[in-house]
Amino acid sequence: MGIVYKKSFTLIETIVVIAVIGLILPVIFSIFFVLLQQQTKIYRLNTVKKEGDFVISLMESTIKNRAVNIYNSAVLNDANIVCKGETPGDSYNNPYFLDDNNKFFSYKLNGTKIASDSANSVDLTSIYTKVSGFSISCTRNRIYSTPSVLVSFTIQYNTTSTRPEDTASLFYQTKIKLRNY
């Protein structure tokens, strides 16, 4: 009887197996990575849309239903009334609105958040988003027409990354007519 060799894999077999595993694993992991990335993107887009929708609908309902006049500062004085429509295309940026209880309210950009400012300032957007290009102005073309308020802003997810997979940004714009002017 000669020496009994234990059967085992040859070098070639092992190399082939490792090569196949090395090909399949990266493919599987990259698919999962893209899946995860896509889920994050949707989550961010959803957050941005939720906050943007909230702000625009709040501004629309308060300005449309509660504002009775427009002022250039929170001081109740007839000289401070703006957007009277005495000249065509009369407009004013960052106006203050007077409500039916003779209280002022306004909307402004507080850092990267939109804030509602009445008796005290309240942030309407969270730290997860940042707002840029916020603009609010009133215009009135004729003295017998009601003024309208133009609002526009860009809201994006608060991230330092600039890669398109990580960013989520939406543009909002609306024009509101004062119903109780």
Add this chain to the structure above:
Amino acid sequence: MKKFTGFTLIEVLVFVTVLSLFFISAVTITTFSLRNLKIQEHKIIATRYAEESSEWVKQEKEDDWQVFASHNGTNYCLNSLSWTNGLCSTYSLGTPGFFKRDLILSISGNPTDKITTVLTVSWLENGVNQNVILKSVYNLWE
């Protein structure tokens, strides 16, 4: 004496088949859900565009009913939020251009007192047309 002879060809074949079936189904499911997520993402953006144009149409209506009702064509392209006759020919909405936004008007009454609008934001997802539709009705007296 018991001799270990290794796997037979049949055994190896069955194992490889089962394993590859498993992997193929896993990858198929994953890519399918990935595609769905992509559609979902575009749908969120498309909904925003649709709402934006719906706001715009409402402003047009509130600004001046006569001017609004004078748009007696049926199809308009609202890619740039202005009255452009005919349905959109290019997917130029968004950065980079990916969506298109069409408005279909139907006018009723003489003189016009009711206008029905159908806003469609559509895009191509791997060659398949997807869309978000918003319908609204505008009356003269409201």
